[in-house]
Amino acid sequence: MSVCEVNFDGLVGPTHHYAGLSWGNVASAANAASRSNPRAAALQGLAKMRRLTQLGLVQAVLPPQERPDLALLRRLGWRGSDAQVLAAVAREAPRLLAASSSAAAMWTANAATVAPSTDTADGRVHLTPANLIDRFHRALEAATTTRVLRAIFRDPARFLVHDALPAHPWFGDEGAANHTRLAPAHAAAGLHLFVYGRSALGGGPAPQRYPARQTLEASQAVARLHGLDPAQTLFVQQNPAVIDAGVFHHDVIGVGNEPVLLVHEDAFLDRAGTLAALRARLPSLVAVEIARDAVPLAEAVRTYLFNSQLLTLPDGRMHLLLPSECAESPQVSAALDAILADPANPIATREHLDLHESMRNGGGPACLRLRVVLNEAERAACAPGIFLDDALYARLCAWVQQHYRDRLHEADLADPALLDDNRRALDELTRLLGLGAVYPFQLDAGAGA
Template sequence: MIEQEANFDGLVGPTHNYAGLSWGNVASNRHAKSMSHPREAALQGLSKMKALADMGLVQGVLAPQARPDTDTLRRLGFAGTDAQVLDSAFREAPHLLAACSSASAMWTANAATVSPGADTLDGRVHFTPANLVNKFHRSIEHEVTGRILRSVFADEAHFCHHQALPAHDDFGDEGAANHTRLHNEQGHGLELFVYGRRAHQPGAPAPRRFPARQTLEASRAVARLHGLSECKTAFIQQNPAVIDQGVFHNDVIAVGNGNVLFYHQQAFLDTQGMQAEVRRKLPDTELHFIEVKNDEVPVADAVKSYLFNTQLVTLKPGHMALIAPTECAGTPSVNAYLERLLAMNTPIREVRFMDVKQSMQNGGGPACLRLRVAMNQAQLNAVNPACLMNDRLYGRLTDWVQRHYRDRLHPNDLRDPALLEESRAALDELTQILELGSVYPFQR
């Protein structure tokens, strides 16, 4: 059966703040400790979701994590009432309070790896939450992420859910941020797993400055869990030199959709080998490899603008649109390239700019904000309908944000026990709007 791709965006959480927790993410480090605007961030995210739904695309919503995470703080030795836990953590270890208050789950490209039923042995859509072990503040997400995914994709006849991989550096897994799928018009697909390093090959190419968050061993494990055959997978190494320039995930330097792979010249360690393998495993497919040369767009400009952290979506056969942050229009080399791109004979026929500044300043563009889930019609019919974007849901969520989110937030505000109560009240109501049940620890 022909599948259609749905985008499930993560709602920005009430504790959206700039703590600079992500070493290797240039934007995150640049804006550390500055004032954030949670309400504006959440409304920007909702506006993007509504815009894609209005384009005729299937658009879903995923709930954020519950933050601050007082359960984890208690596991780290902070005791007493919630207010006392927050205060003592702020005084003794503010970096731990910041980590346990992170709203980074908004970037659902990191939430999980998803394989469509067309690729898997049992014909079901498979989900594996990412363990995100490279960053403490993200490594505590996967349990609740799994519960949320199970509530949205609950029908076991159509969906299969796995546990996150073991929490060890050898199996560092960053989800769909290092995974994409190419396919032809008949729906025959190839899943590209992009890794930064091999865990058990001393001397193998690896970055020296910033960490390689995805291992080959993790990618192969996810492929096994999902029942993917060798002909349905390609394991490609990211260029270590580009990781050291701030490209912490592959989706910062490449994006694929359908028969198009759009990437920077320095994205992969062996570009020719990648192309050859994709052509071999997707025969009889008119593939478009769109390579952006470094003298057209330097890596620094690609990272600053998030040219490749864009959503590449199909609006109709042979007609794709690039959903780009407004920063692309404001970066001269990128804007000039996009003008040339639209004059090329490729399926990318238009660029639509969207304002996601609050996300961009924290290190994530449009592609970071969404998890791609390809489904056939029967599988789509089995999705929790309360989580699918439409005019009514957009109105309810916009009102919900306006009532519950603060206009501005400084990292020092994370110690405020009122923020914890506000966040829990907001998320408790959200689970009712999205009909998720009790997915959060404070509800159980």
């Protein structure tokens, strides 16, 4: 049975804005209070998705979340009509309005951690939604993410979508952004590399400036839930110094695909020990390291070189999909030239895409996608409307053009017309994708009926 990796990209939401909500994310902080362009952001993301289909890869879509999150604001004590609640929060707690309007769910590398059926004890695909408790605006996502994933992966004989881990600092879980599956091929049994920033219970070194968002205990819990073979599971600590340099997730400093791991020299606390353990578990491993002298940490973070998509094309070649910022960096370009010129390196080709709107908020190509390895029967069991083809791409572009604003500032988030427009758009989108009711406003309407 044929097996392939499916990229599930998050559609950028209509409240995409720059509020600098993510402490530790250098780009997010640098662009705080800038005016955003939600329409351009969504179209850039869709263009990336379409490019993968043109490369012959299977691409799917995950919808944005309902924002502003009025249910949250009412839970916090604000009363009155939607317009009254928005006005009161904008006046009394504008930072909270920005957080409750965040479109950060677009970065679906944080949506969940995934294990394919080849690797799990019960032979099902397992997904555990991330609790994202370190950042308040992201901790709001887990409930809707779980409903969306269960609406897509709807066959309990083939899929198990777990609940998110307990929302406690011991179990801070950031999803696939800190997890890499390596294997001789997508269809083969894999090695699961979990990268954590701190141990909540065991101590050890920690960053001094920015928070370590992923805990060892969360990674271990996800591995247990997924029924992974301990011999094919590795837990390693991220270098605290790179977290303090702005590497808030491992996918900002390393990316893997099949047996290839493209990684910065400074990524791991124990570099030599980590590479030795990986090679012991996966003898076919090809570790492609980029030295700090070739690309300093600051340049890796600025360009998001390692937040690229490393893809296996249908003809077996490996292709690197990079943000356009990488093309503008002489250091990054020289490092990539050297890699592609090496005949021992499986990465054969590269290209650059414009994801400027996402990049300004701290998310590159890899942030925008959740990777799920599926066989033919599993793909057939998914909700069929989420797989991208030319017709769906055209419909989604038209949907964005109709419903998204071409400029948005924090002050616009209190506009009740924005909330109403967003709800109409999302209601239409769930019908377009065939997902049913997944948003709080839809569920409330159903209960009321």
